[in-house]
Amino acid sequence: SQKIEQNSEALNIQEGKTATLTCNYTNYSPAYLQWYRQDPGRGPVFLLLIRENEKEKRKERLKVTFDTTLKQSLFHITASQPADSATYLCVIMDSSYKLIFGSGTRLLVRP
Amino acid sequence: GAVVSQHPSWVICKSGTSVKIECRSLDFQATTMFWYRQFPKQSLMLMATSNEGSKATYEQGVEKDKFLINHASLTLSTLTVTSAHPEDSSFYICSARASTSGIAGELFFGEGSRLTVL
Secondary structure, eight states: OOEEEEOOSOEEEETTSOEEEEEEEESOOOSEEEEEEEOTTSOOEEEEEEETTOSEEEETTEEEEEETTTTEEEEEESSOOGGGOEEEEEEEEOTTSOEEEOOOEEEEEEO | OOOEEEEOSEEEEOTTOOEEEEEEESSSOOSEEEEEEEOTTSOEEEEEEEETTSOOEEOTTOOTTTEEEEEEETTEEEEEEOSOOGGGOEEEEEEEEOTTSOTTOOOEEOOOEEEEEO
16 A cells, blocks of 8 residues: 555654655656644655665755665754754655645754 | 745634635736645645636545635635635645746745634
């Protein structure tokens, strides 16, 4: 069956450290993968898009990798800040161009 | 950046009543808008794809007579939960993609609408 999996356990890290979130998928061959941030009770906000032919994409303190062999994307936040605390959603586009959302991983950055 | 406005942000209603939620793209045109439902600590579940000027495309298991979608203009889509019941209580979120962007384009989300049916 098709699945997109993100660690359901919250990631708790110290301010200044690098946060790394994982997204694994099975039985999909997405051409694109996106990451969104969602704060409690709010709609998601787009962060980054990476294409299947791109290994890595950066935006300020954010970095995303996309390994189509491992069927995995890693999302990194360097020099993390308490304001980075939120839930981060991995989103892939399936073959019918439909966006499939992961359940998200909650990040907590301690001051 | 582009803004999607969703209204109301929260609503409480009695069982059996109907509730309308509006989703507006404020500074861009959106041929396609999407409606999602989200339960606590769960993923966004796509309910339907709303296309301007045509009928919405509903996901499997979503009752089209229960969740009426109208996309009358390039900037407005509405979701009406008809004869709401307590099990319809949820967080409903809309999103829109600019008409000028490709299919992989960024989605802009509304702030969500928290529906509580008593």
